[in-house]
Amino acid sequence: MDSGALVPNELTNEMVRRRLGEDDADGFLLDGFPRNREQAEFLDNTLRNSGRTVDMVLELHVSAEEIVRRLNGRRMCGTCGRSWHVEFNATRVEGICNACAGPLHRRDDDREDAIRRRLQLYEQQTAPMLVHYQEKNRLVRVDASGPVDAVGERVAATLGARPNYSATSPQR
Numbered sequence: 001m002d003s004g005a006l007v008p009n010e011l012t013n014e015m016v017r018r019r020l021g022e023d024d025a026d027g028f029l030l031d032g033f034p035r036n037r038e039q040a041e042f043l044d045n046t047l048r049n050s051g052r053t054v055d056m057v058l059e060l061h062v063s064a065e066e067i068v069r070r071l072n073g074r075r076m077c078g079t080c081g082r083s084w085h086v087e088f089n090a091t092r093v094e095g096i097c098n099a100c101a102g103p104l105h106r107r108d109d110d111r112e113d114a115i116r117r118r119l120q121l122y123e124q125q126t127a128p129m130l131v132h133y134q135e136k137n138r139l140v141r142v143d144a145s146g147p148v149d150a151v152g153e154r155v156a157a158t159l160g161a162r163p164n165y166s167a168t169s170p171q172r
């Protein structure tokens, strides 16, 4: 993960399979999974085995330059784990967490070379997979440019527009 590469399919698939088998997984949102065709087929099969299906795939669309800008400025607190951003969600004192005064650091996979590598993997593996869901009429693209609140409102409106969804569904 630190180099910007992805975790092997077998490992991720097994984690997802176990989690979706738990009692409270009758409604769920997966973030960053599936990332490739093999994972998508695994997910389809796993859900089919329990009489379920993927209802919606939400693509948060934003330019590559914006992704690099967002990840480059991201800072994590080493003590409490909170996430900050030098430009969009800055702390009062540079390098120090507002919540617990712990030291901030960059995740190794947020460095520019690792970010470029992840974007390349996305284009190679993840973007083609969207066609799979588009053919099933499950894909919805949301404009993810702009401030966090605005994107959040667009996502909530998209989910709320579907009869099967409520924006206030319990989350874990």
Ligand SMILES: [Zn+2]
Pocket (backbone or CB within 6 Å): 077, 078, 079, 080, 081, 082, 097, 098, 099, 100, 101, 102
């Ligand atoms: Zn902190």
